[in-house]
Amino acid sequence: MLERYGHGGDWDTAEERYGKPEAGWLDYSANMNPAGPPPCVERIFRERWRDIARYPDPAVRGLRRKLAAAYGIPEDSILAGNGAAELIDLAVRGLAPREAVLVQPSFSEYGEALRKAGVKTRELVLRAENGFELTAAEAAGLSLAEGSCVFLGHPNNPTGRLVPAKTMALLKQSPATLLIDEAFMDFVPHAEDVSLLREAAASERIAVFRSMTKFYAIPGIRLGFMVAHPRIIARLRELQPPWSVNFLAQRIGEALPDEREYAEKTLAWLAEERPWLIRRLERLGLDVVPSETNYLLAALPGDGAWDAPKLQERLARRGILIRDASRFTGLDARYFRIAVRLRRENERLLAELEQALREGADRP
Numbered sequence: 450m451l452e453r454y455g456h457g458g459d460w461d462t463a464e465e466r467y468g469k470p471e472a473g474w475l476d477y478s479a480n481m482n483p484a485g486p487p488p489c490v491e492r493i494f495r496e497r498w499r500d501i502a503r504y505p506d507p508a509v510r511g512l513r514r515k516l517a518a519a520y521g522i523p524e525d526s527i528l529a530g531n532g533a534a535e536l537i538d539l540a541v542r543g544l545a546p547r548e549a550v551l552v553q554p555s556f557s558e559y560g561e562a563l564r565k566a567g568v569k570t571r572e573l574v575l576r577a578e579n580g581f582e583l584t585a586a587e588a589a590g591l592s593l594a595e596g597s598c599v600f601l602g603h604p605n606n607p608t609g610r611l612v613p614a615k616t617m618a619l620l621k622q623s624p625a626t627l628l629i630d631e632a633f634m635d636f637v638p639h640a641e642d643v644s645l646l647r648e649a650a651a652s653e654r655i656a657v658f659r660s661m662t663k664f665y666a667i668p669g670i671r672l673g674f675m676v677a678h679p680r681i682i683a684r685l686r687e688l689q690p691p692w693s694v695n696f697l698a699q700r701i702g703e704a705l706p707d708e709r710e711y712a713e714k715t716l717a718w719l720a721e722e723r724p725w726l727i728r729r730l731e732r733l734g735l736d737v738v739p740s741e742t743n744y745l746l747a748a749l750p751g752d753g754a755w756d757a758p759k760l761q762e763r764l765a766r767r768g769i770l771i772r773d774a775s776r777f778t779g780l781d782a783r784y785f786r787i788a789v790r791l792r793r794e795n796e797r798l799l800a801e802l803e804q805a806l807r808e809g810a811d812r813p
Contacts, residue, residue, distance in 0.1 A: 475794055477787040478770040480633065480744040482666040483794070487711040489704035490667060497700055505696040512694070512702040516674060519706040525679040526650035528686055529702070531693045533632050533660040533673035538562045540628060540656055540675065543685040546598040550591055552583055554607055554777035556630060559600040574779040581608040581738055585616045593625035602630045603645070604637060607774050607786040609740025611643055621655070629657045633742040635664035638716060646676050653678045664715065665705050672698045719743055723789050729799050733806055746774060748783040756782035760805060767801055
């Protein structure tokens, strides 16, 4: 999705604001795999498009069966949905926690889902001096009660940080339910060592959300899944609208776990490109938060020459979209977020950033 501008309910897209067609943007504001969709997506569209004339399987059995085999979890612990955002909203309504803790900065959909459900919410704001990691000491101070829940990005958006193992172990000992968003976990090397999918399938105090749109670059399809104890999944399935996952999304989702070459190439590319881009950004004088995934949170120099909203505006007029991260709770106007893209695109971004910073330094 291209960056949106405005406040409250009055939003306009970057295309509308700047009069440039969608194809004309270099979009660093959306954290998608720049490789584009894997080959199976085109094949399924070409071969199966006539099948949209019939209803999809309301129980999404084929996809759940494939995911169960891929991750070694029971089918009845999986709920597929119209993107992870639908499942986050569904979980909040179905679990109906008495109180929630939001670890900030974080994905805005957590707070939106809690607000719509009328759940009392308190916030823990992570500190820059800790690299925006949730420490064990901070977790221990949350005083979590029975009937409460904690939302955690793992890796977190916008920081790209995983929850440290010691901190996660401490939280799992609490009486709270952990709602863990692993939307970007596919980008993490050895994800199976840090993911909580299998634990969620066996525990009534852990629920994990996964997106299939980020890693496989299919945001227009809207596809995600949730893993939790079968009793929780059964409860939430009763609240979910029928046919939430359309026919093509189901067929594509069934094919994605077999795209092993695509996945291996993506991880190899990211292992090379992310550290290269971090080094180049730091040479420009930016502070970059260490990231475990395919996006970077960076802070501008504190000289006041630029802030994130102004930089976003300047780059947008040059055809490049970045995310103004000052809109995330706990981040000030120095912070912006960018995706990691292909080398030639990253070189263009760096050139534009260098020019902007030079212009700022030349101002009287």
